[in-house]
Amino acid sequence: MIETLDLILPLDASEDEVAWKAAAAKKLGVPASRVTGVRLLKHSLDARQRAVKVQLRLEVAVDVPLPAEIVPTWSTPPLPANARTAVIVGCGPAGMFAALHCLERGIKPIVLERGKDASARRFDLAPILRQGVVIEDSNYCFGEGGAGTFSDGKLYTRATKRGPVARVYEILVAHGAPQRILTDAHPHIGSNLLPNVVKAMRASILEGGGEVRFQTKVVDFIVDGDCLRGVITAEGEEITGDAVVLATGHSARDIYRLLAEKKILLERKPFAVGVRIEHPQPFIDAQQYHLKKDEERPDLLPAARYAVATKIDDRGVHSFCMCPGGFIVPASTENDEVVVNGMSLARRDSPFANSGLVVTVEPEDTDSFSKEHGVLSGIAFQKALEVAAKQAGGGGQVAPGQRVADFLVNKVSADLPKTSYFPGGKSSPLHEILPKGIVRRMQTGLKLFDRKIRGYAGQEALLLGFETRTSSPVRIPRRDDTLEHPEVRGLYPCGEGAGYAGGIVSAALDGMRVAEAL
Incomplete structure (x- = not known):
């Protein structure tokens, strides 16, 4: 049996x-x-x-042999000569999985990516880390694989009702991801392994008959009445297809502005902003694994993670994208801002643990920006914080920072603890720079979290600002049945940037779902 x-x-x-x-x-x-x-x-x-x-x-x-293990594979038959085409704008998880699923359904994908391929993109991270100079179309957010390529590669998701999560894992394994992601309860790949996975996925798209074009920035749409026929690139090339899948991610703000200029319907939606909080990883290990003083984490145990969440005055306060054994990295996409995010390698062996610590922002919280920015008020709200972080940091990608203990009593820190953030931090009054409502909720939340994880708000805990790119403040609406935009035929909003996903797996699922709708 x-x-x-x-x-x-x-x-x-x-x-x-x-x-x-x-x-x-x-x-x-x-x-x-x-x-x-x-x-x-x-x-x-x-x-x-x-x-x-x-x-x-x-x-x-x-009493019987164990059946042979089925090794995940991915393949597709040749495209028919009369295959329809889908122009897919964005080569992140939503765009790549949409492209693979289009090929499975006999549709030719033409994937357009403003950034560079994963190998070339890696070299563009050095200027932002060492000189504080952002290459605006090739960075931690833009390029092959999207923001997920140089992140922790967390795959754990609660989006099981959105589609076949197991199939997403299998496709990743078929393209070189570690097989353990099929069995781990909280799987992750690591930013040192993800670039090779996305390169293998690109190879599959090309071998299946699709196209992938890098450094191809979309700057305009070809609209014919109420139908989107294609896009225009920065080089002036017109690329048309039977459908346009917009999978640009939540940092492609120029696309939101283009949609608004074209009078294409957009909606405001909730998002979250805050900081990165960083602790020594041995502290998190000791708390989560109940270790005695000076007891080291056993080799069989991975770097410990945590999740904290509460609601204060109708706004959520919670950890986001927790990176055990990880690094804080600059996620800015323009040179007048500072944005921080987290990543880790497959080994998760950094001496630091970091996480976003963020507060929900409802659309009405950004009303002060509405008169000038309309439906894009949330983006203006984000941008104002990012520019303020740049000014407080004093130059480059130096981030404003504050010890948690000082933040709780509205005191500027005399110095900052060591950090994994390579550009470094500058002691700053985060309690004055952030909006008062966010500060109050964050301070209350930190005190509550300190009761759950003793020392969480201690003197060695560091806050760095600002974590603003948790999700898009804008949703590009779509019909429930066809997944097309309700007013523009041929436009298929997709993934995190369109407001329908919140991580690698949910974005991949949405890409597959949109391709199925096509």
Whole structure:
């Protein structure tokens, strides 16, 4: 027989197949000699008690061979000669997965990306880190793979109702992602591995008959009555297709402005802004794994993560994109701003842990910008904070910073603790620069979180500003049935920038869903 079993084992058995077989045999009530094979289906940790346990879901074979493991692959038949075309603007997860799924459905994708390919893009990160100079179309946000390429590569999602999450993981594994993402409860890839994955996905798009064009910035739309026929690039080239999938991500603000200029319907939506909070990783390990003073984290345990959330005066205050063993990086896309974000490598072995700490901003909170900016008031709100961060930092990509303990009492820090943020921080009154409502809620939230994670608001905790690109303040509306824009035929808003996703997996799912609608 073949059985699927859920087991709870001590940590030291987490990688021990002999222990798995023995535990499976005991649960099934058969001799261990009859267990002919086990295969890991799901792996997670339970760190609620001091003795950390491992929770396993195993496929177990008794008296029969274990079926051969199915290795994920991706392939597609040749495109028909009369294949329809989809112009896909943006080569992030939404755009790339839309392109792959278009090929599966016999549609030719033409992917346009303003930035560079992943290999060339890597070299453009040095100026922003070392000289504080942003290359505005090739940076941590723009380029092959989108903002996700140089991030933690977190794949954990609650978007299970939006589509086949497992298929997204399988496609990533088929293109070189570690196979463990199929079994880990909180899978991630790491920014050192993601570039090769997205390059392999690009190769699949090309081999399937699609096109991928880098350094091809869209600056205008070709609109014929109520139908979008194609786009115009910065070089003046007109590229037309049977549909245009707009998957540009939430940092392509020029696209929002273009839509507004063309009188194409947009909507304001909630978003969140705040800071990056950074702690020593050993502190987070000690708190989450209940370690004794000076006790090191066991090798079998990954760098600990956390999630905190509360609601204060009808606004959420929560952690965002937590990066254990990670780095804070500059995510600016223009040279008059400072924006921070987090990333980590596959090993997650940095001595620091960082997370966004953000407060929800509702559309009415940006009304002071509405008179001048209309539906783009949320973007103006974000931009004002980013420019203020640049001015407070004093130049380059130096970020304004404050110790949490000082932030709670509205005091400028005498100095700042060590940080993973390469451009560095400058002591600044974040409590004066941020809007009062955000400061008040963040301060209250920090005090609450300190009760959950003792020392979370301690003297070694650092705040760096500002985390503003959590999601888009604008939604590009679309019909529920066709996923087309309600007023412009042929326009398919897609992914995080359109307001329909919130991370790599949900963006990938939305890309697949839009391609299916096509």
